[in-house]
Structure formats: C-alpha cells, structure tokens
Amino acid sequence: MTILKSVLLFTLAAVAEIGGAWLIWQAVREDKAWWWAGLGIVALGLYGFVAAFQPDAHFGRVLAAYGGVFIVGSLAWGMLLDGFRPDRWDLIGATVCLVGVAVIMFAPRQG
Template sequence: MTIVRSLVLFAVAALAEIGGAWLVWQGVREQRGLLWIGAGVIALGLYGFVATLQPDAHFGRILAAYGGVFVAGSLAWGMVVDGFQPDRWDVIGALVCLVGVAVIMYAPRG
C-alpha cells in the first residue's frame, strides 16, 4: 500500500507542478494574463505541499526521484495538452528516468 500511495502522490505532484508551470507559461508567453499566472503559482505551491506527504522522510530522495516523474510527466503533458509528438529518444529518456525513480524510491534498503 505504501508504494501505491507514493505513486499516487507522485502523479498528483506532477499534475500540480507541470500544470502550474504550464499555466504560468500560458499567462506570460501566450499573454493570457495575471489570472492564469496566479493559478499557476497556486498550483506550484500545491506541488510543494503534496511532496511533503510522501512516506519517505528524506527530502533529497523525494525530490531526486520526482525529477524522473517530472521528465516523463512533462512529455505526457505536452502530448495531451499541446499536441507534442515525442520521438523515440524522448520516450527512451523518459523510461530511463522512470527506472531511476523506481531504484531511488523503491529499492530495498537495509
């Protein structure tokens, strides 16, 4: 159950951070205004809070592992929201990152 909880928290954190960054991007680069930027800032703050709910108590480990989730999640977000088509190297890189997440977070430690 702990691994499932951790994976769900990583997914929620990814939605908050990537969505927040996208909202800020839209507000600034696409000139959608302060409301979009403000919503993005709130989402980014939510990401910071969600990360604290991970079962592991080590900030460095959580943030390092989340980096891999962010890479894969950003490509997925781009596909769904912006019509981005990753090439095979993007996909391979994301898979390597997700393997890194699994090793960092879920390898047996003694």
C-alpha cells in the same frame, strides 16, 4: 500500499507543478489573462505540500526521484495539451527515468 501511495503522490505533484508552470507560461507567453498566472502560483504552492506527504522521510531522495517523474509528466503534458509528439529517444529517456525513480524510491534498504 506504500508504493501505491507514493505513485499517487508523485502523480498529483506532477499535475500541480507542471500544471502550475504551464498556467504561468500561458499567461506570459500566450497572452492569457493575468489570473492564469495566479492559478499557476497556487498550483505550484500545492506541489510543495503534496511532495511533503511522501512516505519516505528523506527530502533529497524524494525530490531526486520526483525529477524522473517530472520528466515523464512533462512529456505527457506536452502530448496532451500542446500537440507535442515524442520521438523514440524521448520515450527511451522517459523509460530510463522511470527505472531510476523505481530504484531510488523502492529498492530494498537496510534499516
């Protein structure tokens, strides 16, 4: 159950952070209304709270592992919303990142 909770929280954090950054990008770079940026700021704030609910108590470990989730989530976001098509190197890199996330977060530890 802890792994499932962690994966769910990482997914929610990625949607909040990547979505927030994307909303700000749309306001600044794509001339969307100013309130898109406001929604982006709210989403980025939500990201901070979601990340804080991870079962692991170590901030550095959670944020390091989340870095890998962010990479994979960013590629997926680009595919879904911006028409980005990853090449095999993007996919290989994303796989390496997810393996790193699993090692950091779920490797058996003493104590």
